[in-house]
Amino acid sequence: MYQKVGQPEIPPENFELPFNGQLSPENRWVIMASLIPWSEFESEYANLFSAERGAPALSFRIALGALIIKEKLGVSDRETVEQIRENPYLQYFIGINSSKNEAPFDPSMLVHFRARIGADLVNKVNYLMVTKNRENTEDEREKKTRESEEKENRGKLIIDATCAPADISYPTDLNLLNRARIQTEKIINILYSEFRVKGQKKPITSPKKARQDYLEVAKKRRPSQKQITKALKKQLKYVGKNLTSIELLITKGARLSSLSKRQYKMLLVVSEVYRQQQWMFDNNKRSIENRIVSCSQPHVRPIVRGKAGKSVEFGAKLSASCFDGYIFLDRISWENFNESVDLKAQVEAFKSSTGFYPESVHADQIYRTRENRKFCQERGIRISGPPLGRPPANVSNEQKKQALLDEKVRSSIEGKFGVGKRRFSLDRVMTKLSETSETAMAITFLVMNLSTLLKEAFSLFLRFFYPKTVFAVDLISQTYYLANNDKTALSSVFFE
Numbered sequence: 047m048y049q050k051v052g053q054p055e056i057p058p059e060n061f062e063l064p065f066n067g068q069l070s071p072e073n074r075w076v077i078m079a080s081l082i083p084w085s086e087f088e089s090e091y092a093n094l095f096s097a098e099r100g101a102p103a104l105s106f107r108i109a110l111g112a113l114i115i116k117e118k119l120g121v122s123d124r125e126t127v128e129q130i131r132e133n134p135y136l137q138y139f140i141g142i143n144s145s146k147n148e149a150p151f152d153p154s155m156l157v158h159f160r161a162r163i164g165a166d167l168v169n170k171v172n173y174l175m176v177t178k179n180r181e182n183t184e185d186e187r188e189k190k191t192r193e194s195e196e197k198e199n200r201g202k203l204i205i206d207a208t209c210a211p212a213d214i215s216y217p218t219d220l221n222l223l224n225r226a227r228i229q230t231e232k233i234i235n236i237l238y239s240e241f242r243v244k245g246q247k248k249p250i251t252s253p254k255k256a257r258q259d260y261l262e263v264a265k266k267r268r269p270s271q272k273q274i275t276k277a278l279k280k281q282l283k284y285v286g287k288n289l290t291s292i293e294l295l296i297t298k299g300a301r302l303s304s305l306s307k308r309q310y311k312m313l314l315v316v317s318e319v320y321r322q323q324q325w326m327f328d329n330n331k332r333s334i335e336n337r338i339v340s341c342s343q344p345h346v347r348p349i350v351r352g353k354a355g356k357s358v359e360f361g362a363k364l365s366a367s368c369f370d371g372y373i374f375l376d377r378i379s380w381e382n383f384n385e386s387v388d389l390k391a392q393v394e395a396f397k398s399s400t401g402f403y404p405e406s407v408h409a410d411q412i413y414r415t416r417e418n419r420k421f422c423q424e425r426g427i428r429i430s431g432p433p434l435g436r437p438p439a440n441v442s443n444e445q446k447k448q449a450l451l452d453e454k455v456r457s458s459i460e461g462k463f464g465v466g467k468r469r470f471s472l473d474r475v476m477t478k479l480s481e482t483s484e485t486a487m488a489i490t491f492l493v494m495n496l497s498t499l500l501k502e503a504f505s506l507f508l509r510f511f512y513p514k515t516v517f518a519v520d521l522i523s524q525t526y527y528l529a530n531n532d533k534t535a536l537s538s539v540f541f542e
Contacts, residue, residue: 074500075135081499083174084110084141087167094162104151109159110171111140113485116156117470117493123153160482168488169375172495176372177399179499199426203396203404204368204459205376205413207385209349210487211361213476217339217348220274223281223323224260225341226316228253230288233305233313237295240304249291256284278327285320315344345380345480361475364487367392368459369404371498373466375491378484386413390421403427408456430456466490 069076084107091106115136116126127149130136134145142150215221231251238248263269263277292313296302302310319341322334338344339360349359365377365388376392377383389409397403406428407413414431422429430452467473470490477483 069135069138073135075139077503078114078496078500079111079139081175081179081496081503082110082114083171083178086174087171090167091163104155105141106163107141108150109163110168112151112156113159113163113489114493114496115139117486117489118496120469120471123156126156127151127153157482160477160485161479163485164481165375165378165484165488168485168492172374172488172492173399175492176374176495176499179502180370180372199403199405201369201396201400201402201404202406202408202455203393204408204456205366205385205389205392206368206410206456206459206463207363207365207388208463208472209351209359209361209363210472210475211359212340212343212346212483213474213478214340214343214346214360217360219323219326220260220263220277220281222319222339222341223278223285224257224264226319227256227281227285227288229312229316229341230285230292233309234288234291234295236304236309237292237300240300246298249288249294251288251291252284256281278323282320282324282327285316286324289317289320312341315341318344343478343480347380347382349382362483362487365392366459366462366491367396368462369396369400372495373459373462373491374495375488378487380480384412386415386418389413389418393422393425393427406430406452408452410456462494466494470494 071077088106091109092103095103112126112130115130116123119126119129121129130140131147131149137145137150140150231253234249234251259277259280263273266273269277305313315338319338322337326332326334337348339348340346346360346362349361349363350357351359362378362380363382363385364375365385367374367376374395376395377388389407393403393407403425404427407422408430411431414429414434416434419429419434430449432449463472470493472487472490475483475486477486
């Protein structure tokens with residue numbers, strides 16, 4: 047049943063605010079603001095600016111906080127600024143002292159924030175944030191257990207690699223040449239409009255005929271290879287003719303300074319695309335070194351992964367490590383690489399973060415090289431997976447259980463990748479520049495760890511105010527685990 051409320055409409059100035067005009071300390075943005083070490087990196091960020099020239103720059107907390115808000119909410123740059131303007135908790139999160147109705151900065155500033163901060167600085171913040179909060183939230187019983195342990199190695203390190211696809215259409219040679227042709231036509235129009243000499247005719251580009259030749263094949267559902275080859279030959283002819291016309295305009299006095307930086311970069315990219323496509327056409331090849339697959343994002347490369355459904359992805363390859371539920375970005379590359387070479391650096395990073403080597407390393411088969419096995423053996427680290435050589439005829443039950451447990455532990459990093467791609471923006475990086483894209487990927491890992499720390503902070507809140515409830519939940523979860531893994535140890539849960 048619905049009853050119509052007969053209250054008059056309240057004007058905005060008479061709307062009553064909660065908390066008597068004060069922010070709630072239990073709000074998630076207030077808690078997350080206390081988890082991030084803002085001040086430790088303020089000086090490093092300030093070194094990017096001149097102390098004497100230029101307008102006063104926004105603080106590091108505003109820059110990084112805005113990027114975190116954008117990734118956490120999953121909105122655009124413009125919507126991020128609007129959310130900050132409308133929400134006093136978000137204003138507190140980025141370090142503003144009082145609530146304001148004005149936008150704190152222009153949406154275009156987020157591009158500069160991503161370019162200035164960089165992925166390396168974000169990774170430093172991520173490591174320091176997790177390290178500090180792990181030390182603060184570690185239970186006293188866990189500290190005594192850790193101190194009483196005689197083992198030098200503790201914990202499990204999980205490593206793997208994935209690809210973060212860029213926001214580009216699926217590249218084909220025909221589409222790429224068509225886009226290159228369109229860009230050369232635009233550049234010719236700009237150069238000719240800036241360079242008008244009496245009696246000098248504009249170079250012929252034939253845009254309508256070139257587009258018609260392209261659409262004859264592009265609109266077909268299944269064009270034959272002969273038709274595709276014929277269309278490629280025509281588009282190469284159009285692009286080559288346009289590039290020749292551009293060179294002729296320049297030799298006659300047209301200035302490249304009339305082009306913007308973006309247009310001049312596009313001219314260089316189109317020239318390289320034409321060179322690569324002409325070489326592959328002449329030599330009947332399907333690949334070339336440093337192949338460009340996007341005119342707008344020439345840094346993107348095809349990453350061959352051999353996965354079902356996606357044998358090739360177009361973006362950056364990421365190498366990551368995970369331990370204690372936290373994930374860290376160790377390497378970003380726009381070129382394909384063998385992730386097994388990162389194992390040593392990832393193990394050393396684990397030691398610098400925790401103070402000791404891991405007890406075991408859980409990784410794919412590609413990581414289990416002889417060199418990596420020797421490296422782990424020298425440091426007392428057990429690497430998951432079967433040993434080298436012929437598999438034994440009889441495998442004990444203990445070995446089967448260990449292999450199954452190792453695979454369960456290793457699959458947790460796949461879940462982290464899934465969260466980053468489904469919940470956050472790792473599945474489609476919308477930024478266009480290589481450096482801003484790397485920063486956006488690093489921010490995703492930072493926000494994922496920040497969400498994990500927020501859950502830990504909420505768990506400590508329950509332990510402090512509702513200890514009996516938390517004890518009951520822990521008891522049930524421990525009993526369920528033992529019932530499915532070690533039934534002989536069930537009695538120890540109740541009679542310890």
